[in-house]
Structure formats: C-alpha cells, structure tokens
Amino acid sequence: MTDLATFRAETRAWLEENCPPPMRTWMPEDEQVAGGKKAVWKRPEQKIWLDRMAAKGWTAPTWPKKYGGGGLSNDEALILEEEMQDLGCRAPLRGMGLSMLGPVLLEYGTEEQRQTHLPPIIKGEIRWCQGYSEPEAGSDLASLRTRAVLQGEHFLVNGHKIWTSNAHHSDWIFCLVRTDPTVKKHDGISFLLIDMSDPGVRPRPIRLISGASVFCETFIENVRVPAGNLVGELNKGWTIAKRLLEHERKGIGGIGARQAAKFETPVEQRAKQYVGEVDGRIADASLREKIAAYNIDAQAFQLTRRRAAEEAEAGQPPGPLSAMFKYYATELNKRRYETILDVEGFQGLGWEGDGFNDDEIRLTREWLRAKANTIEGGTSEVQLNIIAKRVLGLPD
Numbered sequence: 122m123t124d125l126a127t128f129r130a131e132t133r134a135w136l137e138e139n140c141p142p143p144m145r146t147w148m149p150e151d152e153q154v155a156g157g158k159k160a161v162w163k164r165p166e167q168k169i170w171l172d173r174m175a176a177k178g179w180t181a182p183t184w185p186k187k188y189g190g191g192g193l194s195n196d197e198a199l200i201l202e203e204e205m206q207d208l209g210c211r212a213p214l215r216g217m218g219l220s221m222l223g224p225v226l227l228e229y230g231t232e233e234q235r236q237t238h239l240p241p242i243i244k245g246e247i248r249w250c251q252g253y254s255e256p257e258a259g260s261d262l263a264s265l266r267t268r269a270v271l272q273g274e275h276f277l278v279n280g281h282k283i284w285t286s287n288a289h290h291s292d293w294i295f296c297l298v299r300t301d302p303t304v305k306k307h308d309g310i311s312f313l314l315i316d317m318s319d320p321g322v323r324p325r326p327i328r329l330i331s332g333a334s335v336f337c338e339t340f341i342e343n344v345r346v347p348a349g350n351l352v353g354e355l356n357k358g359w360t361i362a363k364r365l366l367e368h369e370r371k372g373i374g375g376i377g378a379r380q381a382a383k384f385e386t387p388v389e390q391r392a393k394q395y396v397g398e399v400d401g402r403i404a405d406a407s408l409r410e411k412i413a414a415y416n417i418d419a420q421a422f423q424l425t426r427r428r429a430a431e432e433a434e435a436g437q438p439p440g441p442l443s444a445m446f447k448y449y450a451t452e453l454n455k456r457r458y459e460t461i462l463d464v465e466g467f468q469g470l471g472w473e474g475d476g477f478n479d480d481e482i483r484l485t486r487e488w489l490r491a492k493a494n495t496i497e498g499g500t501s502e503v504q505l506n507i508i509a510k511r512v513l514g515l516p517d
Contacts, residue, residue: 133207135177136208140210141166144166144170144210144211154213154245155245155290156248157291159292160248171213171245174213175243178190179191179193179213181219184227184239184243185227188239213245217286219242221251221295225312225361225365226239229312230353234350248287248291248292248293250291251286251294252267252339259284260499260500263307265280267279267282268280269313270300276313276345277345279342285324288317294317295314297362298310298312300358309356310356310358310359311353311358321344324339325337329489366499388416389403392405392464408463411463422449422453426446429442442512444499445508447504454494458488465481
C-alpha cells in the first residue's frame with residue numbers, strides 16, 4: 122500500500138473505533154460544538170468526541186504539532202475529511218478560532234501568542250468572536266471608529282461593534298481598532314486580542330427574523346488591553362484584517378460540502394414526495410428542470426473547490442479567489458433553499474403548529490438564515506467588486 126492508502130485505512134479504522142454512534146447522525150444547528158468556557162453539552166458524546174479528536178490534533182489537522190495540531194499534509198487532511206463524511210462523523214469543533222484567528226496567528230502572531238492561544242483553540246477550551254463591523258462601518262470597514270490608545274504597557278479601548286456573531290457565548294474577541302486617527306483610514310488600524318471577561322465588554326444579542334439571536338452588539342468601554350495582545354505591527358492591522366477575511370470567505374465557501382451530503386434528503390426526493398412522480402420522474406416538468414440546473418451547478422462548484430484545494434497544496438494562503446468561492450457558495454445555498462420552498466409550497470412556510478412537521482419547520486428557519494450568508498463575511502456586492510478588481514483586473 123502507498124503511504125496515503127495506509128493513512129486512509131488507519132484513519133478509517135480509528136474513526137470507526139472512536140467516533141461515538143450519536144456523533145454519526147445529522148447535526149442540528151443547536152448541537153454544533155464551538156467550545157469555550159460557556160459551552161453547553163446537549164449530549165455527553167459531544168465532549169467525548171471533541172476530546173478524542175483534539176488529543177490527535179485533528180480538530181486542526183494541518184496545524185503544527187508543537188501547538189497541538191495534527192501536523193497533517195493537505196492530502197492527509199483531505200483524506201480525513203472524506204472518511205469523516207463517508208462515516209457521517211460530525212465535525213467535533215467549529216468556530217472562528219479554528220477557521221479565522223488560528224491561521225492568522227500562524228502567519229502574523231508572535232511565538233508567545235501562538236503558544237498562548239492556539240492550544241486552547243484546538244482543545245475547544247476558548248471560544249472566539251470577531252469584532253469588525255460597526256454601526257457606521259459595515260461594507261466600508263476601514264471607516265471604523267473603535268479607538269485604542271497606547272498608554273505604556275496597555276491600550277485603552279473604547280467603541281461599539283455590531284453583528285458580532287455569538288459574542289454572548291464567547292470568551293475572547295479579535296478586534297480591529299483605530300490606533301492612529303491622523304492618517305488615511307486604512308493606515309491607522311491595528312489588530313487586538315481582547316478578553317471578554319473584562320466588565321467593560323458588554324455583548325447584547327440582536328434578534329433575527331429566523332427567531333435566533335446569533336448576532337450581537339458589543340460595547341467596549343474603558344477596557345485595558347495588554348500591549349502584548351497586539352497582533353502584527355501597530356497601525357498595520359488592515360493587512361491582517363484582509364488576510365483573515367480571506368480565511369473567513371474560504372470557510373463560508375464550503376457551505377453545501379459538509380455533513381448534509383450524507384444526511385440531508387436530496388431536493389429531487391423531496392419533490393417526488395410533495396408534487397408526486399410519473400414513471401420515476403418528478404411530475405412537474407418545470408420543477409424537474411429547475412432542480413436539474415441546481416444539481417449541475419452544485420456539482421460543478423464542488424469540483425471547482427476540489428481543484429482549488431489541489432492547487433493550494435503548495436501551501437499558498439487563500440487569496441482574492443476566496444471571494445469567488447464565498448460569493449458562489451452563499452448564492453448557491455440561498456438558491457437551494459428557495460428551490461426547496463418551491464417544492465414544498467405552502468408547507469415550506471411553516472413556523473409552528475400541527476399543520477407542519479419538524480423538518481418543514483426546520484427548513485423554514487434555515488431558508489431565512491441562508492439569506493444572511495450572502496451578507497456575513499462581506500456582502501455579495503462586495504465580493505463581486507473584489508472579483509472584478511483583484512481577480513479579473515477590471516478598471517475602477
């Protein structure tokens with residue numbers, strides 16, 4: 122056997138032995154594990170699965186072993202992902218520490234920052250949130266006003282962030298702050314790590330149309346942050362901010378490639394259930410055409426993602442192409458839910474009551490939630506501008 126074939130066989134055997142059966146089922150959104158000091162375990166197997174994967178470093182499979190990561194090659198990490206999907210294994214841990222902050226610390230952080238923050242991220246001991254957007258700085262993020270003034274060995278931080286995902290459940294926040302208001306707006310920004318246990322940090326949930334409270338306003342008042350929590354150079358945080366957004370968009374671009382592939386009912390099967398079938402085909406011809414077009418585009422997108430992953434094996438960080446993946450994945454995901462709504466008709470608008478089953482009620486909320494995917498991490502309009510300027514090289 123080749124080395125990769127041996128790795129695949131050993132990985133599958135380990136997963137079969139160590140992944141608890143309840144962790145090989147469809148994972149509802151409220152059972153996703155983000156860890157942290159405020160973590161609530163709906164099933165004891167969630168913690169068991171997290172601890173087993175973290176012990177191997179497989180919550181962050183490609184991170185260096187010296188920080189607790191798995192030290193896997195890109196090929197090995199892909200095999201691990203494939204075997205987990207094939208067995209239906211849930212992701213043991215998700216969150217911004219893994220997908221966004223960790224890669225940035227590996228590239229820009231000091232050794233002390235890596236040693237301090239990466240192991241707790243890998244073990245799920247600390248949960249991170251993102252302090253970027255502000256009430257007057259959304260798509261024009263560089264207009265942010267949250268101020269950090271260096272006073273000897275600490276920064277004094279004051280400001281107001283918004284759309285801070287899961288801030289009320291998080292322990293730390295990575296934050297963009299203005300450290301020099303006298304220069305051009307992109308040049309006076311720094312990247313700080315702030316402990317949310319400080320009484321001056323106050324998150325307040327924002328209720329969404331879906332009924333959930335995923336996003337928050339976060340108020341920061343007279344918070345003293347050690348100068349050692351500055352990542353990168355003073356006033357050079359915009360470079361780090363852009364890199365982190367590339368990692369965020371790459372992660373969002375994976376929508377549709379996850380556990381749903383094994384457990385979610387295919388759209389065409391739903392259509393046969395709701396509108397009927399004739400000779401094994403969906404009864405409604407226009408619906409057949411719409412679903413076929415969606416399936417073709419979804420398959421082409423996944424093949425493109427796979428090709429991009431293979432091209433990235435040289436170790437190149439995500440670049441402006443991440444905007445393309447983010448844009449297409451979120452628009453495709455929104456289209457998927459709209460297609461399901463077409464299939465289910467009135468039953469796709471269930472919110473509560475005996476006239477709707479649990480699956481229909483779940484999908485209504487997920488349909489509404491999917492609309493936010495095209496806003497978070499930079500709106501679709503912002504992604505199109507990035508693609509036009511930085512990928513296609515079109516003039517302003």
